[in-house]
Amino acid sequence: MDDRRTHPATRGSERGSRLRKQGSSRVEGIVKRLRAHPEFSARFAVWHREPARAGRSADFPDRLHPSLVRVLRSRGLRELYEHQQRAIELALDGEDVLVATRTASGKTLAYTAPVLQSLLESDGAARSLWMFPTKALSQDQSRSLNALIGELSDSWHSFTYDGDTPPSVRRTLRDRGHVVLTNPWMLHQGILPNHAKWAELFRDLRYVVIDEVHTMSGVFGSSVANVFRRLDRIARHYGSRPRFFLSSATLHNPKEHARRLLGREVQVVGEDASPSGERIFGVYDPPVVDAVAGLRANALEEARRLAPLLCGPGHQTIFFCNRRTAVEVLTRYLKESARSMGLKPEEIRGYRGGYLPLHRREIEAGLKDGSVKVVVSTNALELGVDIGQLDVCVLVGYPGSQASFWQRAGRVGRRGGPSLSVLIARSDPVDRYLAAHPEYLFEAPRERLAVDPDNLVILSEQLKCAAFELPFRASSEGEEGFGGTPHLTEVLDYLAEECEFLVPRSEGNERTWYWAADAYPAQDVSLDGGEPDNVLILDVETGKAIGEITREYSITTVHEGAIYQVEGETWKVERFNYENRRAFLRRTPTDYFTEAETDIEVRLLRLEEKESRPLASAEGEEDIAVWRVEVHVTTVATLYKKIRFYTRESVGAEDIHLPPEELDSEAFVLTLSLAASEQLGLQAGSRASAWRGVGRLLRRVAPLFLRCQPSDLGLATEIRSRHFRCPAIFLYDRVPGSVGLGTSLFREHRAILQAALEVARRCDCLLGCPACVGPIEEVGPLGKETALKILEHCVQGRELAPTPLPELEQQELE
Amino acid sequence: MSAGERSVRDRLRRLRREERASGPAADLSLIRQRARRASPSVGDHGEAGVPRELSSVNGSRGTSWQRLRRFERSRKHGDWALGELREACPRAVARAARDPQLEEVDLEQAIFLDIETTGLSGGAGTIPFLVGLGRFVDGEYELWQGFLRGPEEEAGLLEHAAERIAASRVVVSFFGKSFDRHRLEDKMRMHKIEPPFDRLPHLDLYYPLHRLYREAYPDGRLQTMERALCGVEREDDLPGSFAPEAWFDFLAGRPHRLEDVFRHNQDDVLSLVCLAAHLGRSEVERTAAGEPLAGSGAARARGWARLQAQARQWDAALDWSACARERTSGDDRSWLCFHADLLRRRGDAQRALELYRAVAQGGRDRIALEAQVQAAKIAEHDLRLWSVALESTEDALSLVREVVPVPREARQGELERRLTRLRRKCGVES
Numbered sequence A: 001m002d003d004r005r006t007h008p009a010t011r012g013s014e015r016g017s018r019l020r021k022q023g024s025s026r027v028e029g030i031v032k033r034l035r036a037h038p039e040f041s042a043r044f045a046v047w048h049r050e051p052a053r054a055g056r057s058a059d060f061p062d063r064l065h066p067s068l069v070r071v072l073r074s075r076g077l078r079e080l081y082e083h084q085q086r087a088i089e090l091a092l093d094g095e096d097v098l099v100a101t102r103t104a105s106g107k108t109l110a111y112t113a114p115v116l117q118s119l120l121e122s123d124g125a126a127r128s129l130w131m132f133p134t135k136a137l138s139q140d141q142s143r144s145l146n147a148l149i150g151e152l153s154d155s156w157h158s159f160t161y162d163g164d165t166p167p168s169v170r171r172t173l174r175d176r177g178h179v180v181l182t183n184p185w186m187l188h189q190g191i192l193p194n195h196a197k198w199a200e201l202f203r204d205l206r207y208v209v210i211d212e213v214h215t216m217s218g219v220f221g222s223s224v225a226n227v228f229r230r231l232d233r234i235a236r237h238y239g240s241r242p243r244f245f246l247s248s249a250t251l252h253n254p255k256e257h258a259r260r261l262l263g264r265e266v267q268v269v270g271e272d273a274s275p276s277g278e279r280i281f282g283v284y285d286p287p288v289v290d291a292v293a294g295l296r297a298n299a300l301e302e303a304r305r306l307a308p309l310l311c312g313p314g315h316q317t318i319f320f321c322n323r324r325t326a327v328e329v330l331t332r333y334l335k336e337s338a339r340s341m342g343l344k345p346e347e348i349r350g351y352r353g354g355y356l357p358l359h360r361r362e363i364e365a366g367l368k369d370g371s372v373k374v375v376v377s378t379n380a381l382e383l384g385v386d387i388g389q390l391d392v393c394v395l396v397g398y399p400g401s402q403a404s405f406w407q408r409a410g411r412v413g414r415r416g417g418p419s420l421s422v423l424i425a426r427s428d429p430v431d432r433y434l435a436a437h438p439e440y441l442f443e444a445p446r447e448r449l450a451v452d453p454d455n456l457v458i459l460s461e462q463l464k465c466a467a468f469e470l471p472f473r474a475s476s477e478g479e480e481g482f483g484g485t486p487h488l489t490e491v492l493d494y495l496a497e498e499c500e501f502l503v504p505r506s507e508g509n510e511r512t513w514y515w516a517a518d519a520y521p522a523q524d525v526s527l528d529g530g531e532p533d534n535v536l537i538l539d540v541e542t543g544k545a546i547g548e549i550t551r552e553y554s555i556t557t558v559h560e561g562a563i564y565q566v567e568g569e570t571w572k573v574e575r576f577n578y579e580n581r582r583a584f585l586r587r588t589p590t591d592y593f594t595e596a597e598t599d600i601e602v603r604l605l606r607l608e609e610k611e612s613r614p615l616a617s618a619e620g621e622e623d624i625a626v627w628r629v630e631v632h633v634t635t636v637a638t639l640y641k642k643i644r645f646y647t648r649e650s651v652g653a654e655d656i657h658l659p660p661e662e663l664d665s666e667a668f669v670l671t672l673s674l675a676a677s678e679q680l681g682l683q684a685g686s687r688a689s690a691w692r693g694v695g696r697l698l699r700r701v702a703p704l705f706l707r708c709q710p711s712d713l714g715l716a717t718e719i720r721s722r723h724f725r726c727p728a729i730f731l732y733d734r735v736p737g738s739v740g741l742g743t744s745l746f747r748e749h750r751a752i753l754q755a756a757l758e759v760a761r762r763c764d765c766l767l768g769c770p771a772c773v774g775p776i777e778e779v780g781p782l783g784k785e786t787a788l789k790i791l792e793h794c795v796q797g798r799e800l801a802p803t804p805l806p807e808l809e810q811q812e813l814e
Numbered sequence B: 001m002s003a004g005e006r007s008v009r010d011r012l013r014r015l016r017r018e019e020r021a022s023g024p025a026a027d028l029s030l031i032r033q034r035a036r037r038a039s040p041s042v043g044d045h046g047e048a049g050v051p052r053e054l055s056s057v058n059g060s061r062g063t064s065w066q067r068l069r070r071f072e073r074s075r076k077h078g079d080w081a082l083g084e085l086r087e088a089c090p091r092a093v094a095r096a097a098r099d100p101q102l103e104e105v106d107l108e109q110a111i112f113l114d115i116e117t118t119g120l121s122g123g124a125g126t127i128p129f130l131v132g133l134g135r136f137v138d139g140e141y142e143l144w145q146g147f148l149r150g151p152e153e154e155a156g157l158l159e160h161a162a163e164r165i166a167a168s169r170v171v172v173s174f175f176g177k178s179f180d181r182h183r184l185e186d187k188m189r190m191h192k193i194e195p196p197f198d199r200l201p202h203l204d205l206y207y208p209l210h211r212l213y214r215e216a217y218p219d220g221r222l223q224t225m226e227r228a229l230c231g232v233e234r235e236d237d238l239p240g241s242f243a244p245e246a247w248f249d250f251l252a253g254r255p256h257r258l259e260d261v262f263r264h265n266q267d268d269v270l271s272l273v274c275l276a277a278h279l280g281r282s283e284v285e286r287t288a289a290g291e292p293l294a295g296s297g298a299a300r301a302r303g304w305a306r307l308q309a310q311a312r313q314w315d316a317a318l319d320w321s322a323c324a325r326e327r328t329s330g331d332d333r334s335w336l337c338f339h340a341d342l343l344r345r346r347g348d349a350q351r352a353l354e355l356y357r358a359v360a361q362g363g364r365d366r367i368a369l370e371a372q373v374q375a376a377k378i379a380e381h382d383l384r385l386w387s388v389a390l391e392s393t394e395d396a397l398s399l400v401r402e403v404v405p406v407p408r409e410a411r412q413g414e415l416e417r418r419l420t421r422l423r424r425k426c427g428v429e430s
Ligand SMILES: [Zn+2]
Pocket: A293, A294, A763, A764, A765, A766, A768, A769, A770, A771, A772, A773
């Protein structure tokens, strides 16, 4: 029996059972061969097995409508899993629910059932709105949902509303769509600003379903949280109080994430009661190819070498690459060596965003019916789209987050047999850490998701959209506010008085802010951040765009003279119009690339929180301290160096003349008292580069504990900080106004320092390399040794304790 | 003040980069808005304060403000007197609008609708700040202009507008099916006021006038049509795109040009009457006084020919088509094809065939190709003249090679099948 419970609406896909049985027994064979292989066996640092798990079943809740139970039963679904039952019960109780379980555990059914129940109970009056993070996902869901709804009533409909929906059917959809499947962008730009046209939906809105909420963090999460505030407001205007049903991958503190996203307390269902076969994990560590530099073999190349053992005609294998170009390269490699794996080239397919939808449907179908044996994909196959369960998953490099890791690994595993996931580690601090500490992957999720709906930039942009939709009344908004944001009236006054988007009016004793501008604000407000401000990168010959970059990065990457690389080709920047955000490039083959140097000046605006400990050896002296602070960062691009490919020799330098970038944000600061740094032998001069190396490593390993990319964090290191009068490392959130990364760093600092130490300690290099504190050219001959000493000092000894903020520094900020 | 107590406003200003001299501001809509404000044509004209002639009305949804003006039926707007609407023929209007509901209604009981809004984008935040509604009452034409002195009066204004509209028998607008109606309807729904539009016929003049005159004028805008068809010349008209700024200026207490907006709106609503009157006479092509109708007669004749053809009134269509040929200097070969098609549909296959073959002689182009194809069909199926059909088909095939770019296999294959069939038929006959 296939996973009917996970896909209630599609009858178990008719994949050959032969393949399924073979696949399972093959997996054991593959593991055996890998462990016996003369070369590879030693390269597998770890094998981890999660035993097969029997599912825990539960009956349909008694109050579930008999017609609904009948339809579900007719599709071969005889009972539920415990977690599905619990989630359905909670939803029927009127609770807001978050189901945080693994891929393929039947989350869809958990929210489908209460939604259909509401339709049955209201005789078709109830409406619901479902949101998916991708278009493909909503179309996939729409097909299966429609089949199910059709069996309950002919007059109920579900529709997908996205950019592809033709205007001619939009009206029908608005008036007659019982379930509207859409995405956050359409809600933001299409539905909410035109809510009067959607009055039918909002009047009887019972459920809002939001799928894959673990993707909602950072700028996107903080923006979407405000879109939900707007949704809530519109629903209240039409007199409905929808319940929210969220689903996500397993998360660190899911309740907290939901609270920040929705401003509500949700009931979390996190115990996964679905059965699974044995899951085998292997972490593969490529061989060292340059001992001094600590450089390891390229992960993609290793994937190719491992492929003959991992692919074959009797089972299905999926490779995940982190870049689109890697997908193409690996697919080509594998097709070329298909015969040696007993495969035909056409049984090996590439898959990524940018392929045409029909092309993708065809590959998905091939995966489902077993005719495609190997697929190489980007994260395009990471989320939801139904391809059935495969046998072997190969991750070419850690995908950057635990949720992604599990989503990808969740693509394999059939009932009643083992599955295999292999992570090929790269020469990157996070991958190095995982090669040494694979248990990190198998324990409870550690990453914090940063969401800050009250980020002033995001909030003010979203308030424009909200004011366009309905005027703000001081008193009536007061009750529930705008998700309880403390800055509501101040921002509204700002938008009225300084931007003239709003007009404030007094009605009786009540102040009201009305939208009063000839504009459609949602059009200019992006959910992903930065967009209106982005710099377009144009081919000077054709005028066509070849890329886009945030304004902040532009000063170091598309300044005049810069070499910009796209898929291995070099382009030279001829002209950069900073005012109009356009850079003009010409394709120019070069033997060098460019690296810009910046001066970063960090000014403290406000101290928020501090933890510290006294120095063990000297009474009364402070040792190390961590801080949470608000900062103003000024970045000036000073000059760029031309560096030859491969040899990295510098072949010249030029000045950059661009205005400074200014940023207000939140930062995490690590300080080392003068006494402590003396003890460690850290002084100005060459040791400063070791301090910088520590900072760089902290930034690189931070994504283990907070959901972000290293590039989301800005770094400034000072050997003698003006404010702290001692060595300081600033790691700041690069989102203007911050989305909470500084806070997460502050909370997790000990784990991050620990991980950094582990990576530096275990790195094979002698004197520093890109996979730990940085190459010797940057950290100097004593860099690695000193950095190790600092990290050891930080991690050893007592934990830091909350400390009152000093008065002195507070005044010094002026 | 310590840094810790910086106000939200200070932080916002810095974060949104609106103060910075160098580099772009973060907010695109703000940039656009400032660019518009800076445009020279607004701001330096007009006076501050509330527009004149406003009276208040109370309603269940609050007070709203209106300007009421009455016009004699004899009042001229352009070349037309408002009262001439009485002579409009409802059947002509209904046919031109392709809406049979309009045959039943008396345009004297219409509500003439035109609104001014704070933007063209639609969406909940676009405010209809001036609603112009005209109607005939007690032998006069009454123009009601409901005006918002502030956005908070919207519900009150819409309540009155909804009542006035609901009391009429038909809505007349220009492009109102696409714009004005939806702005009002959305706003009424937001304020939980029942929108009156669903149960009323709606004559949107844009479409019938476009059908009749699209060939004659560069665009189908109201001002183009009123000038060409009704002789309306506006003086110092404020373009509609300046209306939002005028109202925003008024709200902010700055000097504004709202008086011009009121006049613009009044002209629009009066023009609706004259254009409807014109449309109602466009089939007889004379005013009630017997004067010839303004506007391009050739375009109008073609327009009516097409309309009648769509209504499958072949005789009327042929009359109009012939009339169009008379009014056009030199024969338009594609129009001749249309005429031939009408002949055939009316049952005059012989004349249709002759006309098609004549068109085909007129050049070696795609029109000739279509004419020969049609000629072959008529000859084969209607008249059973195999050899004529064969000849036309052969010529069509050579035309395909001359004028149709590759790939032309589909066209060619179809003709070749016809050719084979006709050769067989000719063989049988001979
Ligand atoms: Zn190293």
